[in-house]
Amino acid sequence: MNNIKLDLTNLLDEIIAGGKYSNLQLNYYFTSKNYNKKEKSFITNIIHTTLKNLIFIDYLIEKNSSSIKKRKIKQLVRISVAQFLLNKDEDYSGIVFEAVETAKIINKHQSGFVNGILRNIFQKYDQLVSEIPVSKKYSVELSYPQWIINKVAADHPENYIRILQSYKTKSYLSFRINPHKISKEGFIELAKKNESKILFEVENVFYMSNPALLQTKEFHDGLFFVQDASSYLAVKAMEVEDGDIVLDACSAPGGKMTAILQEYNPELLIATDIHEHKIEILKDIKKKNNFTNLKIVQNDAREIGSLNEKFDKILLDVPCSGLGVLRKKPEKIYSLESSDIKKLKKIQKDIFDSAYHSLKENGVIIYSTCTFTREENTNNIKYFTEKYPDLHIEIINFPDNVFISKDEFGGSFIDYRNKYLDGFYIAKFRKKGKNEF
Known part of the structure; x- marks a missing residue:
């Protein structure tokens, strides 16, 4: 366990101090180290618990120490507190022992400090929770920066607490099948064979009880792909027809691009991304799947006109604050600033303006x-409809098992009531x- 505790410390440090995405770093560790199934589950649970409760965990730490100068010692204390939160009713002496032994590897002079601070936190836990200031109650207990609490409360005053709570719950891995290579029945049988239970399904997307199918030949052969049903439903909303010229303007990592080509038969799909390394990912997908009606171009989505093409269908899955995917990327809120949303809104408007001028009648x-x-x-939808009076919003039909709420302009939220789908x-x-005017 000591080696795993050390790995957890390093992993958390890479995510928090190194700015790595938790899902990518977990995948990297799982492919580069020889963990068994139980160890992978333990590591994932501890990392997600730490990141989803980081402000709360730091509150507990700071009530017992004004500062921890050694960064990795602080990460060790954080993951140990997270482990305690998962097992508050059990004896915590084992958690303390493991942390002390790991501290000896990181910095032997800090082992006594680690022992003392953890025992203080665990023994005084109920008292520390009761002392949380009323003014910071939701921010600390739910582990959201206060500005996010304020924004969500202003946007959704009737249910903002339920929204914030829902995105701290567990995330689930989901696969979208390639209907040309495997049937639903075939996928269900494969899941049973690999002891992976289907928890929920939305058309061709299945949410799984474990990641076992990632290790199968069928996954590596492209019979199914990792994709959330929410992004899949954005693709379905386009209703691509045979012969359409289609643009996927912010395409990487390629899930929506692949879904378009496996669910529909456009004459041409142009997939673009601004980043060169992401373009290489898209090219690898094209080569692996032998897509002949796919063109990949490195391009800024604010400059769609440079593609010299008019499109029947355009998919704009634009850069955003990402609050709807916090179940999968819980670390995102700790680096996000309120000013970032203003910057993102400007980019979103520029991308839409660019797309409008390349859209056919x-x-x-x-x-x-x-x-x-x-x-x-x-607010963006209001801006777009006012600026472009020749645009009108159409109704999107969603599956009956997906919870949807609509705003006053007809935009649809795949909202917080969905246990499995991203927001x-x-x-x-x-x-x-x-002739319609």
């Missing part, structure tokens, strides 16, 4: 984000033809 734009702030969603906002615009 009667063409469709899908505008989507993985966040739930009105500033990035409803997502989708609006569908159609450009009127001249």
Whole structure:
């Protein structure tokens, strides 16, 4: 266990201090180290618990120490407190012992400090919780920066606490099948064979009890892909027709691009991304799947006109604050600033403006984000419809088992009531033809 505790310390440090994404770093550790299934589950649980409760954990630490100068010792204390939070009713002496032994490896002079601070936190836990100031109650207990609490409360005053609580719950791995290579029945049988239970399904997307299918030949052969149903439903909302010229403007990491080509038959799909390394990922997907009607271009989505093409369908899954995917990327809120949303809103508007001018008459734009702030969603939709009176919003039909709420302009939230799906906002615009005025 000591080696795993040390790995957890290093992993958390890479995420918090190194700015790495938790899901990517977990995958890296799991492919580079020889953990068994139980160890992988333990590591994932501790990292997610730490990140989802970081402000609360730091409150407990700071009530017992004004500062911890050694960064990795602080990470060790954090993961030990997270381990305690998962097992508050059990004897904590084992957690303290493991932490002390790990501290001896990191910095032997800090082992006594680690022993003392953890015992103080665990023994005084109920008292420390009772002393949380009323003014900081939700921020500390739910581990959100106060400005996010304020923003969500302003945007969704009736249910903001339930929204914030829901995105601290467990995330689930989901696969979208390639209907040309495997049937639903075939996927269900494969899941049973690998002792992986299907917890929930949305059309061709299945949420799983464990990641076992990631290790199968069928996954590596492209019979199914990692994709959340929310982004899949954004693709479905386009209703691509045979012969369409389609643009996926912010395409990486390629899930939506692949879904378009496996669910529909456009004449041409152009997939773009601004980052060169992400373009290489898209090219690898194209090569692996032998997509002949796919063109990949490195391009800034604010400059769609440079592609010299008019499109029937455009998918804009724009850069956003990402609050709807906090179950999968809980660390995101600790680096996000309120000013970032203003900057993102400017980028979102520029991307939409660029797309509008490259859209054919009667063409469709899908505008989507993985966040739930009105500033990035409803307010933008209001701006777009006022600026472009030849655009009108169309109704999107969602599966009956997906909870949807709509704003006053007809945009749809895949909202917090969905246990499995990411939080997502989708609006569908159609450009009127001249004879419709």
